[in-house]
Amino acid sequence: MANKPTYEELEKRVKDLENEALEYKRVNEALWESEKKYRVLFETAKDAVFLCDEAGRFVDANQAACKSLDYSKEELLKLSNKEIDADARGYEAFLKVRDGLAENLTFEVNQRRKDGSLLPVEITGNFFKSKGQKIGVAIARDITSRKQGIEALRESEKFSSSLLDNSPNPIIVINQDTSIRYVNPSLERLTGFSSVELIGKKAPYPWWTEETLQKTSADFDEAMRKGAYKLKQLFQKKGGERFWVKITSRPVRSDGEFKYYLANWVDITELKQVEETLRDSQGKLDAMLQSIGDHISMMDDELNIVWANKIAKKIFGNDIIGKKCYEVYHKRKEPCEPYPCITLKAFKDRKVHEHVTEVIGKDGKTIFFHCTANEALKDENGKPITVIEISRDITELKRAEEEKKKLEAQLQRAQKMEAIGVLAGGIAHDFNNILYPIIGYADLTMDHVPEGSVVQKNLNEILMAANRAKDLVQQILTFSRQSEHERKLIRIQPIIEEALGLRRSSIPTSIQISQKIDKECGAILADSTQIYQVLMNLCTNAHHAMREKGGVLDVTLLEEEIGPDDSKPNPDLLPGTYLKLTVSDTGHGMDHSVMEKIFNPYFTTKPIGEGTGLGLAISHGIVKSYGGDIQVYSEPGKGTTFHVYLPRIKEPDYANNPYPQNHEKVS
Incomplete structure (x- = not known):
C-alpha cells in the first residue's frame, strides 16, 4: 500500500493547483482580450479578410468581405475561395501556399460578386496553425480605382503617343544626358533619319551642319541649361539638303523631378524662302525709292512718319521717323485741317490725291512741293495702314512761272508804253505843226505893233503860252523817244555825284542820302542832260515819299552781266553788260x-500843283531809247526801289557804231 501524502505535500499540491488555476485564468483572460482586439481589428478593417480551412472553405470573413461581394456572412461561409475566384489564379496561389511551395503571396485576381459582376482585388495570403489545423488567411484590397487609374493612364499614354506619332510637326524627346528618347514619324520624314538610327544617340546630332556646328552646339547647351527655349536653326537632311526649323522646347517633370525635354519643330524653310524673297524685293524697292530724286515718305493713320527716303531725310533731317508729318513738313502743332491733307483723304476714300503745297525744310527755307498720296500697305481686311506720299520739288518751276508772269506783265506794260509813246509822238508832231504858225505869225505881228500897246502885250502872252506848249511837246517827244539829243560816250559817275550834291541841299535833314558808286563802271552812249533828268526825277519821287517821316535815300551804281540763260528783268534786254x-x-x-x-503820261499820286505826271514817263522813254529798261519794286509801308539798266558801250564798239538801236546787242 502506497504511502499517503503528508499534509505538507497536500498543502503544496493545493498551492500548485491554485497557482495553475490562476495562471490558466490569466492566460484565458489575456487570450480573450487578444481575441477581442483581433475581432475588433478583423471587423473594422477596410480591406476584406477571409479565413479558410485547408480545403479552401471559408470559416470566417469580416464585414468588408461580405460587403465587397454583396453576400451575408452566413451565405459567404457556405462558399469556398474557389467558388468566388473568377480567374482560377487565386485558387492556384492558395494551393501553393497551403502546400508550402510559397509564402506570403501577393497577386491580383477578379472575384465574382453575388450578382455575377467582377471585382478586381489585390490579395495577400498566408497560412497559420490554429488548434493543430492550418488556417488560410487572405486580405483582399479593392483595386477598382487603381485599375481605372491605370487604364486611364494607359489610355492617356496611348492617346499622347497617337498625338505624337500623328503630329504633322516633327517632335523629339531628349534625356538630360542629351540622348534621344523618342522621335515621331514626322521628324523621321523631315530629316531622312529613322528612329532606329536616332534613339539613344547623343549630341551632336546628325542633322547639325558642319559649318554651324560650333554655334549650334553653343545654342543647344544654352537651351538645355535654360530648359524652356525658342530658337531658329538651319539643319541638313540625311541627303545633305538644308532646311530651317523653329524649335520650341520645354522640360517635362514628374513630382518635381526632371524627366526629359520635349521639343516641337516647325519646318519654316518655305517661310524663310518667302522672307528672303520679300527681303530681296524690299531691298530692290528700297533701292529704287532711294534712287528716285523725289521726296518719298510713308505715314500711318495717325500721321506718324514710318518711312522716308534719303532725299526726305536730307531736306527735313535724319530724325523725322516717328514724328508727325505736319510737325516736320509744315512746322504745325495740329493736323492740316479741315481736310486739305491729302494723306487723310487717301486713308478715307482710298483714292489717289494730289496738290501743290508749301513746306519748310530743316534750314528754314520754304519749298514748293507737288504731292501725290496713295494707299501703300493694307491689313488682312484690305484696310490701308500706311499711305505713301511722293513729293516733287517744284520751287524752281514755281519761281519760273512767277518770273514768267512778271515778265509777261512787264512786256504788256512795255507794249502799252510803246503804244502810248507812238500815240503821244504823233500828237506832239501834229501839235508842233500847229504851234509853228502861231509862233511865226506872232513874231511877225510883233514887228508891226507899237511898243507898249495892248496888242503887243497880248502877243507876248501868246508867245509865252506857245513856248510853254513847245516845251511840253518837247517833253512828250522825249517820252516817245522821238526828240533829238546829241549822244556821246560818257561816264555817269560825275553826273550822279553832281545830282546828289544838288539834292542834298534841297531835302530836309530827316532824309539821309547814302551812295555807293563803283568808279570802275564803264561808259554808256547817252546825253548827259537826259541822264541827269532821269536821276533827278527818281530822287524827287523818293524825296516826296519820305518827306513826312524821313528815311534813307540810297543810290548805287555797279555793272551787271546778263547772260543768254540768265533771268532777265525785262525780255527786251539783250545779253551783255549793263x-x-x-x-x-x-x-x-x-x-x-x-x-x-x-x-x-500824266499819272501822278501827288497833290494838284506838285507834279505833272510826266517825270517817270519821260525817264522811262529816255532809258528805253538807250536800249535799257527801268524796273520798280515796292510794297506799301516798305519803300520803293528803281533799277535802271543802261547798256555799257566799249570804245571800239562805239567807233564802229556810234548809235546802237534798241534791239542791237551790247557788250
Whole structure:
C-alpha cells in the first residue's frame, strides 16, 4: 500500500493547483482580450479578410468581405475561395501556399460578386496553425480605382503617343544626358533619319551642319541649361539638303523631378524662302525709292512718319521717323485741317490725291512741293495702314512761272508804253505843226505893233503860252523817244555825284542820302542832260515819299552781266553788260495797282500843283531809247526801289557804231 501524502505535500499540491488555476485564468483572460482586439481589428478593417480551412472553405470573413461581394456572412461561409475566384489564379496561389511551395503571396485576381459582376482585388495570403489545423488567411484590397487609374493612364499614354506619332510637326524627346528618347514619324520624314538610327544617340546630332556646328552646339547647351527655349536653326537632311526649323522646347517633370525635354519643330524653310524673297524685293524697292530724286515718305493713320527716303531725310533731317508729318513738313502743332491733307483723304476714300503745297525744310527755307498720296500697305481686311506720299520739288518751276508772269506783265506794260509813246509822238508832231504858225505869225505881228500897246502885250502872252506848249511837246517827244539829243560816250559817275550834291541841299535833314558808286563802271552812249533828268526825277519821287517821316535815300551804281540763260528783268534786254543804277527809298511805298500806272503820261499820286505826271514817263522813254529798261519794286509801308539798266558801250564798239538801236546787242 502506497504511502499517503503528508499534509505538507497536500498543502503544496493545493498551492500548485491554485497557482495553475490562476495562471490558466490569466492566460484565458489575456487570450480573450487578444481575441477581442483581433475581432475588433478583423471587423473594422477596410480591406476584406477571409479565413479558410485547408480545403479552401471559408470559416470566417469580416464585414468588408461580405460587403465587397454583396453576400451575408452566413451565405459567404457556405462558399469556398474557389467558388468566388473568377480567374482560377487565386485558387492556384492558395494551393501553393497551403502546400508550402510559397509564402506570403501577393497577386491580383477578379472575384465574382453575388450578382455575377467582377471585382478586381489585390490579395495577400498566408497560412497559420490554429488548434493543430492550418488556417488560410487572405486580405483582399479593392483595386477598382487603381485599375481605372491605370487604364486611364494607359489610355492617356496611348492617346499622347497617337498625338505624337500623328503630329504633322516633327517632335523629339531628349534625356538630360542629351540622348534621344523618342522621335515621331514626322521628324523621321523631315530629316531622312529613322528612329532606329536616332534613339539613344547623343549630341551632336546628325542633322547639325558642319559649318554651324560650333554655334549650334553653343545654342543647344544654352537651351538645355535654360530648359524652356525658342530658337531658329538651319539643319541638313540625311541627303545633305538644308532646311530651317523653329524649335520650341520645354522640360517635362514628374513630382518635381526632371524627366526629359520635349521639343516641337516647325519646318519654316518655305517661310524663310518667302522672307528672303520679300527681303530681296524690299531691298530692290528700297533701292529704287532711294534712287528716285523725289521726296518719298510713308505715314500711318495717325500721321506718324514710318518711312522716308534719303532725299526726305536730307531736306527735313535724319530724325523725322516717328514724328508727325505736319510737325516736320509744315512746322504745325495740329493736323492740316479741315481736310486739305491729302494723306487723310487717301486713308478715307482710298483714292489717289494730289496738290501743290508749301513746306519748310530743316534750314528754314520754304519749298514748293507737288504731292501725290496713295494707299501703300493694307491689313488682312484690305484696310490701308500706311499711305505713301511722293513729293516733287517744284520751287524752281514755281519761281519760273512767277518770273514768267512778271515778265509777261512787264512786256504788256512795255507794249502799252510803246503804244502810248507812238500815240503821244504823233500828237506832239501834229501839235508842233500847229504851234509853228502861231509862233511865226506872232513874231511877225510883233514887228508891226507899237511898243507898249495892248496888242503887243497880248502877243507876248501868246508867245509865252506857245513856248510853254513847245516845251511840253518837247517833253512828250522825249517820252516817245522821238526828240533829238546829241549822244556821246560818257561816264555817269560825275553826273550822279553832281545830282546828289544838288539834292542834298534841297531835302530836309530827316532824309539821309547814302551812295555807293563803283568808279570802275564803264561808259554808256547817252546825253548827259537826259541822264541827269532821269536821276533827278527818281530822287524827287523818293524825296516826296519820305518827306513826312524821313528815311534813307540810297543810290548805287555797279555793272551787271546778263547772260543768254540768265533771268532777265525785262525780255527786251539783250545779253551783255549793263550799268545798273539803283535808287531806293524807305518811304510809304505803293501797291501793285499804282506800280502798273507810274510810267503812264500824266499819272501822278501827288497833290494838284506838285507834279505833272510826266517825270517817270519821260525817264522811262529816255532809258528805253538807250536800249535799257527801268524796273520798280515796292510794297506799301516798305519803300520803293528803281533799277535802271543802261547798256555799257566799249570804245571800239562805239567807233564802229556810234548809235546802237534798241534791239542791237551790247557788250
